[in-house]
Amino acid sequence: MSGQEILAFVRARAAAGALFFDPDGRVMIVQPSYKPQRDIPGGFVEPGETPYEACVREVAEELGIRxxxxxxxxxxWAPDPVAGELILFVFDGGLLDAGTLEQVTFADNEITAFGFHPVRDVDGLLVPGLARRVTAAVAARERGETVYLEHGRTLGTR
Incomplete structure (x- = not known):
């Protein structure tokens, strides 16, 4: 393989986040300080880090909990015209009890607020691709599955 062929490979950036739930089955949505759109806790994978490790680190940095x-x-798989090629991972953060929620702090100032919302409301709270991803993740959690998406959609549903 020539050097030019190697350069033709995709070099995707990766990000990982967690879905957290309250006892009523609502999902945690956070408000980042650096952008107007809401999000889920998480962020980009750093060199030498796995997506799982990035998720754990980002949750600790953003929410001050482990x-x-x-x-x-x-x-x-969700390429973006601005951010480039992206692969986004969503992990199950599980149920956050009252004691854990009392420990939440915005230590790195990346998050300014959080709240729990019914899954049916995410379409109005999140950008479309993330709303689809969160909805699919909740359904996968309920079925005990892991799903592959492209732009937040299962294959064949574009």
Missing amino acids: PPIGRLLVAD
């Missing part, structure tokens, strides 16, 4: 992070719910 709850157990569970299994992978979604892998989403």
